Amino acid sequence: MSESKLKRVDLIFGEYSSVKFKVLADTLKRSNEDILEDLTESGLKGRGGAGFPTAIKWKYAAETPSKEKYVICNADEGEPGTFKDREILTRVPRKVFSGMAICGKVIGAQKGFIYLRGEYQFLMPELKRELEQYNEHMSKMGFDFPIEIVLGSGAYICGEESALFESMEGYRGEPRNKPPFPTTYGYMGKPTVINNVETFVNVVMIMRLGPIQFKLLGTSDSRGSKVFSVSGDTPIPGIYELELGMPLEKFVEEFGDGDTKAVQVGGAAGFCVPRKKFTETVIGFEGVPTGGSMMLFNSSRSMYNVLHNYLEFFEEESCGQCTPCRVGCQQLRKGIVAVKKGDKQSLYLDQLMKLAESMKISAKCGLGQSVANSFSSIVYNFREEMIY
Amino acid sequence: MSKKINLTIDGIQVSVDEGTTILDAASKLNIHIPTLCYHEDLCVAGNCRVCVVEQENSRTLPAACAMPVAEGMLIHTNSGKVRVARKHIVELLLSEHNADCTKCYKNGICELQSLASQMLTGDHMFLDLVPDKRYTIDRFNSAIIKDDSRCIRCQRCVRTCEELQSVSALGVAYRGNKMKISTFFEHPLFEVVCTNCGQCVNRCPTGALIERNYVDQVWDAIYDTSKHVVVQTAPAVRIALGETLGFAPGKIVTGKMVTALKRLGFDAVLDTDFAADLTIIEEGHELLERLKSALVDKDPRVALPMATSCSPGWVKFLEHTFPELLPNLSTCKSPQQMFGALVKTYYAKKKKLDPKNVVSVSIMPCTAKKFEADRPEMRSSGYKDVDYVLTTRELAIMITQAGLEFEKLPDSHFDSIMGASTGAAVIFGTTGGVMEAAIRTVYELVTGRDVPFEDLNITPVRGTEGEVREATLLITKTKPEFRFLEGVELKCVVANGLAYAKQVMQNVKDGTASYHFIEIMACPGGCLGGGGQPIPTNKEIRAKRKEAIYKEDMGMPLRKSHDNPDVQEIYKDFLVKPLGHKSHELLHTHYTPRKRY
Incomplete structure (x- = not known):
């Protein structure tokens, strides 16, 4: 532990220019094609967890003809175990605004919104002050792109992009059918780019460094660095910016307490990697992707309790509209309880694994589809803990 | 002309208009994809997921009702993956559904039930979630009963109430495992804006929303020899009743209906049409x-x-x-209530009956009529003007209960007095x-x-x-x-x-x-297209009924x-x-x- 093996990066939080909004000012002078080309070249993928190539998303929105378009920053950071967007918004909000403004220029949007998680209300006063400065600068630069902050009401599902639009429009936060996708039919039915907080910051970083330098970090599938929220059984919990594509083993060596039995990568919606698979697991889009959440569990933890906790979370946070998610989550949680109690035979776990597989392919949105990730990986790797 | 899209469904090539859903494209090939939350009259929800199909090169199974076709799409509607997912979905729905079907009003005509029998869900794969939910049944309303334990959250009722009727008495409350279809602050239906129109009842796939039925009470009145039971039938009943009794939509069954009512034992079979004509005179x-x-x-x-x-x-x-x-x-009162008031005054006098021994029953295409008959102001004869309101569906139940072979019944005429009608009254429907x-x-x-x-x-x-x-x-x-x-x-x-x-x-x-x-x-x-009319309902069926009325x-x-x-x-x-x-x-x-x- 004394000798650090993982490269620490300081691109996201670092301040590189004494001139405020310098990167933004420089970028606004460039052509949209240029900007998009740099983005494409950089290979940047969305930092919210799903990893959709940012350049393609922007391009789609840019190509959709419409008088009204929107840029939305998804700051509904609700995944259990992640707290990196809060840190970014606290420390470098200007980079977020800049990234949004660049997006606005590229796609031809008139307005940007930050959908802030309800629980982050305390960030509002500072963010508003920063926004004022941003607006001042923008008017000086002669580029009009107002940004507004919208506060969520505390539903996990509203982090799902289409549910987020519904929420913003004043409806129940329920995911929409896709297609149409946000780039053609988003907020208010208009073409919309919605990106994670960190993605916008990455855009600014690419604009400053250029795609070549950005690509020096990470692997061919996972370019750049990523902010990780490290929690659980670790002596050094916190926010760390690390290079993507690292082996999990190294991560555990550095952050574990020496007794790590599993790491939950990507929060409740992510995957649980047991100790025996640390060496072969890579953190990145080619391996196990994450929106930033890294939870370490040592041998004192019951994986049954961990899973039960996640399932309780999903059971409550499902919007309840689609069958696989609404009822499936209840069945999974009650199912493992029944097995644990001996009301159901251990073979019932296999039935539940099949159900989880069905949920993964038939649920309406990412929430229901990703419940199987933690469920299957925990039940598969810690089956005996589920039974005894 | 819109653009044509070519795709392959179950190995068969098909070319359809751009914007068509997979569901509609498949039906062109005579492939029936099961649905539950989908209803032709309503916007697409895509939330029950019963209609999922497999799309090659897609990680997930799209919902056929919500997925528009795309060029070169390869769709499988009956692959192994699809079958397993569908069965799981129906099993999940059954696990949160109060499935004591023999106690349910919709037994035999429930869409979930028929889906379950199709999927051979005999073994109840999952845990029964119903007991933990502590459901209450809203039976405080004179027209509509809402039983959440039978609700499968397809939201057809919510969409009906909001889109078709702009009433929004029903909405979605809570989320996740607590998600339910509810009213303003969970008040019972009779305390909220619900108009009792029954359109939700027409579209509910299960027994969660049903009409309050008065079949047994009407039988009791018929059997009671001291009572003179008068029945009136609304204009829209005669052109729809046949649908539940073996005829295709649009069949006019006035004569058979009158015969059936007489055979059921009503003392006089009269016509709401008479009161419709009367309404015109008064309203005019x-x-x-x-x-x-x-x-x-x-x-x-x-x-x-x-x-x-x-x-x-x-x-x-x-x-x-x-x-x-x-x-x-x-x-002006509605024809039903004009009729009711006259039955216990004019008719009783003419027939030399004591109005207290007259039971007035009406057959209506409507659930709101049940509420109307219960209004306190609808007692101008000194009695309850209309004692029982039955929907077209309830009449069909009585005819079936009595063992009448409806299709083979001869025609007969309404009794007099108050049995004559005109074409003007018929089109009230x-x-x-x-x-x-x-x-x-x-x-x-x-x-x-x-x-x-x-x-x-x-x-x-x-x-x-x-x-x-x-x-x-x-x-x-x-x-x-x-x-x-x-x-x-x-x-x-x-x-x-x-x-x-x-x-x-x-x-x-x-x-x-x-x-x-x-x-x-x-x-x-x-x-x-009333809330008491035969189920199913859709534009096509209603168009046929309309044709029949003008005919x-x-x-x-x-x-x-x-x-x-x-x-x-x-x-x-x-x-x-x-x-x-x-x-x-x-x-x-x-x-x-x-x-x-």
Whole structure:
């Protein structure tokens, strides 16, 4: 532990220019094609967890003809175990605004919104002050792109992009059918780019460094660095910016307490990697992707309790509209309880694994589809803990 | 012409218009993909997921109802993956559904049940979630019963209430495992804006929303020898009843229905149509009186436009939504209630019966009529004017219970008195019908001539679904007593479905529309699409019913309400004159402003 093996990066939080909004000012002078080309070249993928190539998303929105378009920053950071967007918004909000403004220029949007998680209300006063400065600068630069902050009401599902639009429009936060996708039919039915907080910051970083330098970090599938929220059984919990594509083993060596039995990568919606698979697991889009959440569990933890906790979370946070998610989550949680109690035979776990597989392919949105990730990986790797 | 998209479904190539869903494309190939939350009348929800199909090169299974076709798509509707997912989904629905089917009103006609039998879900794969939920049944309403334990959260009712009716009495509450279909602060249905229109009942795939049925009470009355049981049948029943009893939609079964009712043991089988004709006389005169007060006496208190009041769902909607416009509502009771009031007065007197021994039953295409009959003001005979209201569906149940082979029944005629009707009354069952019937009479009253339309068919006011129909009729060469209407353009508007009614009334409220006469029917297509009509319902079925109604009208020897001999007789014998003292006592009513939640 004394000798650090993982490269620490300081691109996201670092301040590189004494001139405020310098990167933004420089970028606004460039052509949209240029900007998009740099983005494409950089290979940047969305930092919210799903990893959709940012350049393609922007391009789609840019190509959709419409008088009204929107840029939305998804700051509904609700995944259990992640707290990196809060840190970014606290420390470098200007980079977020800049990234949004660049997006606005590229796609031809008139307005940007930050959908802030309800629980982050305390960030509002500072963010508003920063926004004022941003607006001042923008008017000086002669580029009009107002940004507004919208506060969520505390539903996990509203982090799902289409549910987020519904929420913003004043409806129940329920995911929409896709297609149409946000780039053609988003907020208010208009073409919309919605990106994670960190993605916008990455855009600014690419604009400053250029795609070549950005690509020096990470692997061919996972370019750049990523902010990780490290929690659980670790002596050094916190926010760390690390290079993507690292082996999990190294991560555990550095952050574990020496007794790590599993790491939950990507929060409740992510995957649980047991100790025996640390060496072969890579953190990145080619391996196990994450929106930033890294939870370490040592041998004192019951994986049954961990899973039960996640399932309780999903059971409550499902919007309840689609069958696989609404009822499936209840069945999974009650199912493992029944097995644990001996009301159901251990073979019932296999039935539940099949159900989880069905949920993964038939649920309406990412929430229901990703419940199987933690469920299957925990039940598969810690089956005996589920039974005894 | 729209662009054609080529795709392959189950190995068969098909070319369809851009924007078509996989569900519709498959049906072109005669492949039936099971659905549950999908309903032709409603927007696509894509939330039950029963219709999932496999799309090659896609990680997930798209919902066929919500997924538009794309060029080169390769779809499998019956692959192993699809079968497993569908079975899981139906099993999940069953696990949160109170599946004691034999105790359910919808036993045998439940969409979930038939899906379950299709999927061979015999072994109950998952845990029963129902006991933990502590459901309560809302049975405090006289028209509709809501049983959450049978609800599968498909939201068809929510979409119906909001999109078709703009009532929004039903909505989604809570989320996740607690998600349910609920009302404003979970109040019982009778305390909220629900109009009892029953459109949700028509579309609920399970037994979660059903009509309150009075089948046993009616049987008891029939068996009670001390009671004289009179039944009236609404115009829209005769053109839809056949659907549940072996006929295709659009079959007119008036004669068979009358025979069946007689065989069931009703003492007299009479016709609501008679009261519909009566309504026209009263409402027509009311309209003329209002026009006179407005045009001649310049009375500022007179409320114009005047709106029809035959549809109890519409009446309650107005009481909730536009209470300030209640004076615009005709004070005429609906035909059902006029009939009820007369059965226990005029009819009882004529037949020398003690009204307390008369039981008045009505067969209606409607659930709101049940609520209407229970209104405290509907007791002008001194008794409850209509004791029991049965829907078309309940009548079909009674006919089946009695073992009648409906298809083979001979035809017979309504009894008298109060059994005669005209074509004008028949068309009360469709949108625009009351307007047309009223104009046939009013025009003749005012000018002494037939309406200037071929075969009395006033097609400009014949409304259609999904639109507000406006029409004007120029009145010329009036009789001397109606000189004040000379040269007046009578402005009429017809709307069906409460969403459209809301539009019309908003315009009236805002003063942006100047009408004289408004006809509103609460249900899509009018009474023929009523909440008590046979299930399923869709545009095609309703169009066939509508055709049948106009066919029945054309086939009637009498086409104008004022020609109805029974109506003429009742004015001579009993009522004396339209809007007279007796009329006011028995045939007119008042309304109650209600709260908007």
